Amino acid sequence: MEFETVIGLEIHAQLKTATKIFCGCSTKFGAPPNSNTCPICLGMPGVLPVLNKKVVEFAIKFGLATNAKINRFSQFARKNYFYPDLPKGYQTSQFDLPIIGRGEIEIEVDGQTRPIGITRAHMEEDAGKLIHDEVEPVSHVDLNRTGTPLLEIVSEPDIRSPAEAAAYLKKIHAILRYLDICDGNMQEGSFRCDANISLRPVGQDELGTRTELKNMNSFRNVQSALEFEVRRQRDILLDGGTIVQETLLWNPDKNCSESMRGKEDAHDYRYFPCPDLVPVEISEEWIDEVRHLLPELPDQRKARFIDQYDLPEYDAVLLTADREVAEYFEQTVKGGAQAKKASNWIMTELMRELKGDAISSCRVSPSQLAALLTMVEKNTISGKIAKTVFTDMMASGDDPATIVQEKNLAQVSDVGELLALVKEIVAANPAQAEDYRAGKSKLMGFFVGQLMQKTKGQANPQLANELFSKELGG
Template structure:
């Protein structure tokens, strides 16, 4: 029997605000436990929440970027459940009236573009964090994170493979970072994903029983967890078993999913409108303000880079992986006007050392990389020397012209000086010279190597080839 995989994702994006969603406590990551708390986020009796206006603005920006419908009137609800890291005994979220609904994102997998629907985007507060001490077999509660503002983005069950799920997740990750509303750090939990996956017989319309996967803190782990769960459910169904609806944790040490608890339904949470918070009303003025502040988004920027710089799909896609990287490329190219050479250098040299989403910490300034590419194009240095100079720039930044001058790396382009060396090398290797004259063109590489050795890699490669061919003929 053949099965079809059905996947939907629930993504939580922690917003880049200085304070929490309903109080003025700091959202700074890594503070000592329980130091960023107050009566509001601790759930003390009598304390009242006050909505952070910046959270609403960020939600509107994401709704506009995903072509969602903005509900002018929306409101908060209480999601009731009991857990040690939830001090109030409920989480303030949105249920029946979320701020955004009915959006969509386009993804591309294996050359095919597919639209993935977004059911809803809503604002909510985060819970605290449990810290487990396996040695003492006790757990501690850190409530610094309680009340941190989140946007939950719930997709439609439109994905049919782990590859599509990861493509959707990467697209959403890029958008929230382009919008500058979330830092996207998956290791710190700023951008995290829960996946719902089920299988159904091919051609069947009704959905199968789904399981929810948690604890996936990287794109790779999302794909591995979904692939494992896909195999597990298929094997279970083929053996005549049934899938139990539950919540499962991904264990990266064993590369398996493990049962955590039974899966809750919406009615289990007993949602009801939060009596301490008034409904949120979006003004047309606020929406227009947010619309006007939207940056160029990943897809639009990719298309522009391909059009304006004559870049291929692969290079443009690579450069648009983050807003900072695309900005870096355009700033560097403004100095060298060598987009293809620059894109190739960024892809092979820069991204090997600096991740696309860590460009803010890159020690090399875009204008310095542009200057380096300009030196290669002018023949001042060779491509090989440029890689060595770039390695020096990565160590502590710096002007490539200064590095080249201080290390005496300028390329030799004096035709008379190189011609004399070429004559010496050809005269010293008559056997190889005769082989070249007999049509063995590959022998030219031997002579180029000898000249580069003699000049310590400084000979202008193009001029060297011309002089060698002339001398050998």
């Protein structure tokens, strides 16, 4: 029997506001435990929340960026459940009247583009964090994160493979970062994803029993967890078993999912309108104001890079996946570098040197990279030497001209100097010279290599080839 995979993702994006959603406490990450708290976010009796207007603006931005319906009237609700990191005994969220309705984005997998629907996006507050002691069998509660504003983005069950899920997640991540409403840091928990997944026989309309996957803190883990769950569910169904509706935790160390608890349905949370908050009403004028604040989005920038800089689509996709990388590329080109060469360098040398770190940690400025590439273009240094210079630039932050001068790395282009060395090398290798003249043209690499050794890699390779061709051709 063949099965179809059905996946829906729930993304929790922490919004980049300075203060929490219903109080004035800081949202800064890394503060001492329980220091960014107050009676409101701790849920003390008699306190009243006040909605942070910036949270609403950010939600509108996301809705506009995903061609979604902006609901002019939305309402907060109480989501009731008990957990140690939830001091009020309920989470203030939105249920039947969310701020953002149906939207849509496009993803591309294996050269195929198709739309993925967004069911809704709603505002809510985050819970706290449990810290489990590694020595004693106790857990500590840090409520700093309690009340941090979240935008929960719920997809339609339109995703048909783990690869599509990863592509959808990356696209939403990029949109949020371009809008500058979420920093997207999965390690710090400011961009989190839960996945609902089920299998059904091909051709069947009814959805299968779903499981929910949690604890996936990277794009790779999301795809790996979903691939594992597809195999697990498929094996159960082929053996005649039934899928249990449950919540699973992904264990990246064991590369498998582990049962956490039974999966709840909406009625288990006993949602009801929050009596402490008035409904949110949004005017058309406010929506228009926010629309004018929208930046160039990933798909728009990709199309422009292809048109303006004549880049291949592959380059444009990679460069625009991250807003900071795209801006770094453009600043490098503005600094005088050729677009394609800047693209190649950023996608290879720069990314290799960063080793997965954000480009904001790069010590080489776009203008410095442009200067380095210009030196290669003008034959001041060779491409090989440029890689060595770039490594030094990443370590020191110095300008390329300074490094080249201090280490005497300038390319040797003096015809007289190189010709003397060429004659010396040909004379010292008569057998290879005869073989070259007899038609073994690949030996040119041998001769140029000898010259590079003598000049410590600083000989102008184009000039070297020309000089050897004349000397050996005689």
